[in-house]
Structures are given as structure tokens and as C-alpha cells.
Amino acid sequence: MAHLFEGVGVALATPFTNNEVDYQALERHVDFLLKNNVKAIIVNGTTAESPTLTDNEKTQVLEAVIKQVNHRVTIIAGTGTNNTAKSIQASLRAKELGADAIMLITPYYNKTNQRGLIKHFETIANEVKLPVVLYNVPSRTNMTINPETVETLSHNDYIIAIKDATNDFAYYEEVKKRINQAEFALYSGNDDNVVEFYNRGGNGVISVIANVIPQEFQALYDAKQRGENITKSFEPISKLLSTLSCDVNPIPIKALTSHLGFGNYELRLPLLPLEAAETKVLINAYEQFKAGEL
Numbered sequence: 001m002a003h004l005f006e007g008v009g010v011a012l013a014t015p016f017t018n019n020e021v022d023y024q025a026l027e028r029h030v031d032f033l034l035k036n037n038v039k040a041i042i043v044n045g046t047t048a049e050s051p052t053l054t055d056n057e058k059t060q061v062l063e064a065v066i067k068q069v070n071h072r073v074t075i076i077a078g079t080g081t082n083n084t085a086k087s088i089q090a091s092l093r094a095k096e097l098g099a100d101a102i103m104l105i106t107p108y109y110n111k112t113n114q115r116g117l118i119k120h121f122e123t124i125a126n127e128v129k130l131p132v133v134l135y136n137v138p139s140r141t142n143m144t145i146n147p148e149t150v151e152t153l154s155h156n157d158y159i160i161a162i163k164d165a166t167n168d169f170a171y172y173e174e175v176k177k178r179i180n181q182a183e184f185a186l187y188s189g190n191d192d193n194v195v196e197f198y199n200r201g202g203n204g205v206i207s208v209i210a211n212v213i214p215q216e217f218q219a220l221y222d223a224k225q226r227g228e229n230i231t232k233s234f235e236p237i238s239k240l241l242s243t244l245s246c247d248v249n250p251i252p253i254k255a256l257t258s259h260l261g262f263g264n265y266e267l268r269l270p271l272l273p274l275e276a277a278e279t280k281v282l283i284n285a286y287e288q289f290k291a292g293e294l
Contacts, residue, residue, distance in 0.1 A: 003160070003161065003185040003203055004040060004074050004076065004100065004101050004131060004133070004160065004161060004185065005039040005040040005073070005074045005204060006039060006203055006204055006221075006225075007039045007204045007205075007218050007221040007222065008037075008038055008039055008040075008204060008205055008207055008210050008214065008217045008218040008221060009038065009039060009040030009041065009042055009074070009076065009187065009204060009205070009206045009207065009210075010033055010038045010040070010041055010042065010206075010207055010210040010211055010214060011042045011045045011046065011047035011048070011206055011207060011208055011210075011211070012029070012030075012033075012041050012042060012043050012045070012047065012048055012065070012211065013029070013047050013048060013049075013211050013250055013253060013254055013257050013262070014026070014048045014049055014053065014061060015029060015257065015258075015262045015263025015264075016263055016264060016266040016267070016268065017263055017264050017266070018264070018266075019266065019268065021053075021057050021060070021061060022262075022263045022264075023060075023064055025261070025262045025263040026061065026064060026065070026262075026263075027064070027068060028261065028262055029211070029257065029260075029262040029263075030065055030068050030069065031068070032214070032260070032262075033210075033211075033214050034069065034072060034073065036214040036215040036218075037214060037215050037218045037219075038073060038210060038214045038218065039073055039074065039204070039218065040073055040074040040075070040076055040206075041065060041069065041073060041074070041075055041076070042076045042077075042078060042103060042206055043061060043062050043065050043075060043076070043077050043078065043099075044058045044061060044062060044077055044078040044079070045078035045103060045135075045206075046078075046137070046140070046249065046250070047208050047211070047249060047250045047253065048061070048078065048250075049250060049267065049268055049271065050078055052268035052269070052271075055090075058090070059093060059097070062075075062077055062094060062097055062099065063097050066097055066098045066099065074100045074101065075098070075099050075100050075101075076099065076100065076101045076102065076103050076133060077090075077091075077094035077097075077099040077101070077102050077103065078102075078103045078105070078135075079091040079093075079094050079102045079103070079104065080102075080103060080104035080105035080106075080124075080135060081105075081107075082107035082108050082109055082110050083107075084107075084120050084123055084124060087104060087120075087124050088123070088124050088127050088128060091104075091124055091127075091128040091130065092127075092128055094130070095128055095129075095130050099130070100130075100131065101130060101131035101132065101133060101160075101161075102124075102128065102130055102131070102132055102133070103132075103133040103134075103135050103163065103206075104121060104124060104132055104133070104134060104135060105135040105137065105140075105141065106134075106135070106136060106137075106141045106143055106144070106145060107120060107141075107143075108140070108141040108142070108143070111141070111142065111143045112143075114145075114146050114148070114149045117145055117149055117153075118149060118152055118153060121134065121153055121156075121159060122153065122156055122159075125156050125157075125158040125159050126156070126158070128158075129158060130158065131158055131160050131161075132156075132158050132159045132160065132161075133160070133161040133162065133163055133187070133206075134150065134153065134159065134161070134162040134163065135162075135163045135165070135189070136162060136163065136164055136165060136166060136189075137163075137165040137166075137189060138165075138166055139165070140165075144166065144171075145162070147171065147174040147175045147178055148178070150162060150175050150178065150179065151175075151178035151179060154178075154179045154180070154183075154184045159184075160183065160184055160185065161184060161185035161186070161187060161203075162175065162184075162185075162186060162187065163187045163188075163189045163206045164186060164187065164188060164189055165188075165189025165190055166189075167190045167192075167193055169193075169196065169200065172186070172197070172200065172202075173200070176200070176201070181201070181203070185203040185204070186201075186202045186203050187202065187203060187204050187205060187206050188202055188204070188205040188206070189205075189206055190205075191205065191207050191208055191209045191210075191217075191237075191241055192238065192241050194217075194220065194221075194234070195220075195230055195231055195234050198220075198221065198224045198230070199224075204221060205217075205221075208244075208249055208250065208253050209237070209240065209241060209244065209253070211253055211256070211257050212253065212256045212257060212260060212286065213237070213240070213289070216237065217237070219233075220233060220234060220237070236289055236292075236294040237289075239285070239289070239294045240285055240286065240289045240294060243281060243282050243285040244282065246274065246278055246281075246282070247274060247278075248271075250267070250271075251267060251271055251272070251273065251274060252274065252282055254266075254267060254273070255273065255274055255279045255282050255283065256282060256283065256286050259283050259286065265279070
């Protein structure tokens with residue numbers, strides 16, 4: 001089976017204006033991403049502030065993006081929760097709307113063990129019958145999908161990729177040797193490690209920074225596929241990423257999506273925007289990057 005995408009998938013931010021989803025801004029943002037060569041769009045994930053979106057908003061956002069994209073790139077819906085039944089319900093809705101795949105985070109708070117993870121992911125996959133991207137982000141969930149568990153899950157017909165946000169290359173290599181990469185894709189969940197991730201044979205990235213530099217980030221992957229050394233060309237991106245590390249995602253990236261005209265600089269509580277001075281530093285760095293001065 002072919003991979004869902006190769007290169008850059010963008011973890012789409014949700015634009016707000018006066019605390020409501022701004023669907024016109026969403027359309028402009030998706031249009032910008034399509035024109036700038038992204039290979040996939042991930043809807044209702046971490047960067048989308050999905051915990052603060054209502055079920056109705058998640059449905060409307062996903063429906064709007066699917067309709068606009070119209071099969072031009074892969075649409076992956078974030079439908080994972082810490083409740084298996086609710087995850088199935090959300091995943092079936094995404095399938096009904098026309099999503100190409102679903103992304104499932106590990107259960108959090110009511111954490112399970114590795115046997116529970118296998119049962120959780122396989123139950124959803126077998127019920128929904130849609131391609132599944134596993135999402136391993138221990139920094140947010142305080143648990144990991146062990147490499148042996150990934151191996152077991154990779155034998156399920158529907159579980160075909162992992163978003164690895166561990167930033168741990170020992171983990172990556174252990175997973176890689178246990179799966180058939182022709183059928184199971186490895187995507188980074190960390191924008192700052194893509195050079196090493198690609199050098200080790202990764203299939204792409206599910207990216208935050210691609211919300212605002214989609215073309216440049218995909219060009220990096222394309223250059224690597226041509227056999228080029230991408231270390232130097234990554235340096236300006238790395239500098240921009242270091243300015244984004246001033247706070248937790250998606251607080252900084254939404255300062256930049258707002259700067260580009262995709263909604264106001266608003267987040268929903270418990271997240272708050274950066275202070276004005278920090279926002280200015282971030283926007284200046286972005287402008288320097290675009291001007292080739294970073």
C-alpha cells in the first residue's frame with residue numbers, strides 16, 4: 001500500500017475571530033497551503049486546539065476543509081481521545097465526511113498499558129476501516145507506544161503510519177527495524193529534527209511551522225530526495241523554529257498565522273496569546289526569514 005503522503009503534512013491551526021471559528025480565514029489559509037505544495041493537511045489535532053473545539057465545530061471545520069481541498073491532497077482527521085468508544089464515534093463521522101485517514105493519539109490521563117494500547121487502536125481501526133496514523137507524543141500524554149507495540153499494530157491492515165513526536169532517535173531506530181517501511185510510514189512530529197529524521201530514512205513530517213512556510217519546508221524534503229545535503233539550507237528554518245520555542249504550541253504559531261491574515265491572534269483558554277513584545281520578536285524573525293536575512 002502506498003504511503004498516505006511523502007514530505008510535509010501540515011498540522012492545521014484553527015483561526016478564531018471573536019472566539020468563533022473564522023471559516024473565511026480557514027479557507028484563505030487552506031488555499032495558501034495548497035498553493036504552496038503541502039502534501040497533506042491534518043485537521044483537528046493538537047495545533048488546532050482540538051480540546052477546546054466543540055464536536056460540532058470539529059465536524060464543520062473538517063467538512064469545510066474536505067470540501068475545499070476536493071481530493072487534491074490527503075486529509076487526515078485527528079479523532080483520537082482517551083475514550084475508545086468516543087474515538088470510534090468521531091472517526092466514523094470523519095469517514096462519513098470524506099476524510100482519507102484518521103490520526104489517533106495515545107489515551108492520556110486514564111492511561112492504559114501496552115496491551116490496552118493494542119486493544120484500543122485495533123478496536124478503532126477494525127470498526128472504522130480507514131487508514132490510521134498512530135500519534136506518539138509522550139511529552140503531552142506521559143506515555144509511549146513501545147516499539148514492540150508499534151510492530152504488533154503495524155500488522156493490522158488499517159494501521160499504516162506513526163507520527164513520532166518522541167524526538168528520540170534510539171526509539172525511532174528500534175521502531176524502524178521492526179516495521180516494513182514499504183507499507184508503514186514514519187513521520188516526524190518535531191519540526192526541529194527533520195534533517196536527522198530524513199537522513200535516517202523518515203517519510204516526512206507532520207508540521208507546525210508549515211502553517212506559515214509550507215513551500216520552504218516541502219522544498220527541504222524534496223532536496224533530500226534528490227540526494228542533496230540539506231543541513232545548511234535548514235539553518236534559517238532552525239533559527240525561525242528557535243524563536244517559536246518561546247512558548248507551547250500552538251501559542252507562537254498562531255501569532256504568525258494571524259500575521260498572515262488567517263484570523264485574529266486569538267486562542268481559547270486555557271491558552272493565552274504571547275505578550276506584545278514576544279509577538280513582535282516572532283514576527284520580526286519571520287519577516288527576516290522570508291527576506292533571506294535569518
